[in-house]
Amino acid sequence: MDSTPTPQSPPPAKRPRVAIVFGGRSQEHAISCATAASVLRAIDRESYDVIPVGITRDGYWVQAADDPAALEISGDRLPEVADTGTQVVLPLGVHDRTLTVARPGEVPATLGEVDVVFPLLHGPFGEDGTLQGLLELADIRYVGCGVLASAAMMDKAMMKTVFTSAGLPVGPYVVITDARWRTDRDGVLAEAGALDFPVFVKPARAGSSVGISKVTGPEGLAEAIESAREHDPKVLVEAGIDGRELEVGVLQGRDHAPPRVSEVGEIAVTGGHDFYDFGAKYLDEGNVELSCPAQVPDEVREEIRRIAAVAFEAAGCEGLSRVDCFYADDGRVLINEINTLPGFTPYSMYPQVWAASGIAYPDLIDELLQLALNRPLGLR
Numbered sequence: 418m419d420s421t422p423t424p425q426s427p428p429p430a431k432r433p434r435v436a437i438v439f440g441g442r443s444q445e446h447a448i449s450c451a452t453a454a455s456v457l458r459a460i461d462r463e464s465y466d467v468i469p470v471g472i473t474r475d476g477y478w479v480q481a482a483d484d485p486a487a488l489e490i491s492g493d494r495l496p497e498v499a500d501t502g503t504q505v506v507l508p509l510g511v512h513d514r515t516l517t518v519a520r521p522g523e524v525p526a527t528l529g530e531v532d533v534v535f536p537l538l539h540g541p542f543g544e545d546g547t548l549q550g551l552l553e554l555a556d557i558r559y560v561g562c563g564v565l566a567s568a569a570m571m572d573k574a575m576m577k578t579v580f581t582s583a584g585l586p587v588g589p590y591v592v593i594t595d596a597r598w599r600t601d602r603d604g605v606l607a608e609a610g611a612l613d614f615p616v617f618v619k620p621a622r623a624g625s626s627v628g629i630s631k632v633t634g635p636e637g638l639a640e641a642i643e644s645a646r647e648h649d650p651k652v653l654v655e656a657g658i659d660g661r662e663l664e665v666g667v668l669q670g671r672d673h674a675p676p677r678v679s680e681v682g683e684i685a686v687t688g689g690h691d692f693y694d695f696g697a698k699y700l701d702e703g704n705v706e707l708s709c710p711a712q713v714p715d716e717v718r719e720e721i722r723r724i725a726a727v728a729f730e731a732a733g734c735e736g737l738s739r740v741d742c743f744y745a746d747d748g749r750v751l752i753n754e755i756n757t758l759p760g761f762t763p764y765s766m767y768p769q770v771w772a773a774s775g776i777a778y779p780d781l782i783d784e785l786l787q788l789a790l791n792r793p794l795g796l797r
């Protein structure tokens with residue numbers, strides 16, 4: 418037999434395997450499914466091997482079909498992760514990143530070794546550091562912010578503490594812990610009642626405007642606080658800011674470079690929505706206008722971009738975040754919040770502001786995955 422090796426093309430470089438995790442236990446389950454549909458469609462299949470992993474509303478991890486159409490919002494149908502009876506298992510602490518899938522009565526099958534997880538989850542149990550902690554324990558890289566930044570930026574009270582200590586401008590607010598509400602209701606109502614009305618009453622750890630109400634006078638405070646408390650025992654009352662809502666995208670720099678900040682986008686809500694509430698966000702999108710770049714004076718644009726970069730670093734964010742500001746009618750720029758896993762369909766603000774800044778949606782997905790693949794495991 419001829420032992421001369423025949424010339425062969427080199428084996429194809431292994432494509433990184435990406436687990437796209439979506440669905441989840443929060444109120445934003447359906448939105449997360451729709452985002453997954455967009456990412457499944459746009460991700461470059463020649464560069465990445467994709468494993469879709471769904472989390473049911475009850476919190477079960479299941480193997481999901483790689484079927485964007487089934488995950489889209491179509492008409493009135495809100496998509497949902499179906500319990501397929503499978504169970505996806507993540508190995509913890511065994512230096513092995515192989516996902517397995519178990520089916521009742523069958524030997525568990527491997528889904529292969531995962532190089533990176535792309536969490537497409539919003540709200541508690543996804544955006545709040547819990548999933549990030551699980552992935553840290555499993556030594557698996559993932560897109561986006563780590564445990565601390567995710568958890569701290571999920572809590573609007575903690576978020577304001579971080580912003581204030583970084584010298585960023587925030588509006589007046591009062592925090593109402595469960596203990597204070599139970600023991601000093603009159604004191605709390607007096608303190609919150611001293612803010613300029615209207616005020617916004619919010620659960621500290623929610624999203625998508627869930628549980629938020631705009632209150633025009635002190636007599637409406639107690640009811641609004643109770644309704645925010647249905648979502649979170651910790652509540653914030655904030656003085657309402659009259660002005661425009663401007664948002665920017667932040668993308669971590671490569672190789673220790675400073676964060677990159679996008680063009681500034683604007684959200685304008687019309688059609689009977691008093692503010693950017695849940696209905697305006699998801700049900701009545703015809704009455705919301707996203708525009709980018711926003712028509713604002715240059716110094717306002719630069720101030721918002723400065724605030725965004727400072728906030729990203731002060732909070733210890735990684736990967737991506739969207740920073741939301743108010744441009745008040747009196748000319749002040751204030752920071753409202755950071756979202757560590759911002760809406761991520763191609764029509765959402767974060768991809769839109771990057772598209773307007775020269776990074777198209779598929780390239781944004783690629784960049785986020787590369788940032789995640791290139792970051793060290795463990796303490797960073």
Ligand SMILES: Nc1ncnc2c1ncn2[C@@H]1O[C@H](COP(=O)(O)OP(=O)(O)O)[C@@H](O)[C@H]1O
Pocket residue numbers: 588617619623624625626627629655656657658659662692693694741753754
């Ligand atoms: N202090 C405020 N002044 C004016 N509008 C506010 C204020 N706080 C919230 N809003 C309105 O409520 C919306 C949702 O509030 P936000 O704090 O961004 O919560 P979420 O995390 O749910 O997005 C904002 O986009 C804005 O329209």
Ligand SMILES: [Mg+2]
Pocket residue numbers: 741754
């Ligand atoms: Mg918001």
